[in-house]
Amino acid sequence: MTMVGALLEANARFAETFDASGIHAPRFALLTCMDGRLDPARFLDLAPGDAHVIRNAGGRADADAIRSIVVSYRLLGTREIVVVHHEDCGMMRFTNDELRDMLRADLGLDASQIDFLPFSDLDESVRVDVRMLRQCPLIPDAIPISGFVYDVSSGRLREVR
Numbered sequence: 199m200t201m202v203g204a205l206l207e208a209n210a211r212f213a214e215t216f217d218a219s220g221i222h223a224p225r226f227a228l229l230t231c232m233d234g235r236l237d238p239a240r241f242l243d244l245a246p247g248d249a250h251v252i253r254n255a256g257g258r259a260d261a262d263a264i265r266s267i268v269v270s271y272r273l274l275g276t277r278e279i280v281v282v283h284h285e286d287c288g289m290m291r292f293t294n295d296e297l298r299d300m301l302r303a304d305l306g307l308d309a310s311q312i313d314f315l316p317f318s319d320l321d322e323s324v325r326v327d328v329r330m331l332r333q334c335p336l337i338p339d340a341i342p343i344s345g346f347v348y349d350v351s352s353g354r355l356r357e358v359r
């Protein structure tokens with residue numbers, strides 16, 4: 199039994215009262231973790247259209263995140279980048295070797311070429327990703343980039359400098 203039936207029912211209810219008017223072009227790109235406890239629309243009070251929200255495990259500035267950010271600013275007009283990692287992130291609970299061992303045990307596959315981008319120092323992970331974006335030649339210096347940690351227990355953002 200999959201989730202799809204329930205999801206379609208929920209969508210049908212949503213669409214009954216949906217109104218697409220007034221949705222504007224996004225002004226900034228938000229890179230954050232896929233963690234289900236993070237709801238950027240709520241913790242940043244975003245309306246539909248306010249941001250391009252790019253999510254992955256950890257909110258890491260990997261090649262695919264950069265791909266989306268370049269499309270976001272260059273083709274779709276966003277003018278600022280915000281990186282948000284968070285307390286109690288699952289990416290701090292494993293190492294590359296541990297996950298690779300699991301995959302080898304489960305599937306008999308060698309994932310040694312994949313960096314899953316786990317981290318042990320939360321603030322440093324934000325600094326690393328902001329620096330990665332800042333130093334990316336595809337992203338102009340004129341675009342402000344800032345980094346934050348979101349506290350899943352208080353709902354508060356804290357800037358990381």
Ligand SMILES: [Zn+2]
Pocket residue numbers: 231232233255256257284286287288289
């Ligand atoms: Zn996370």
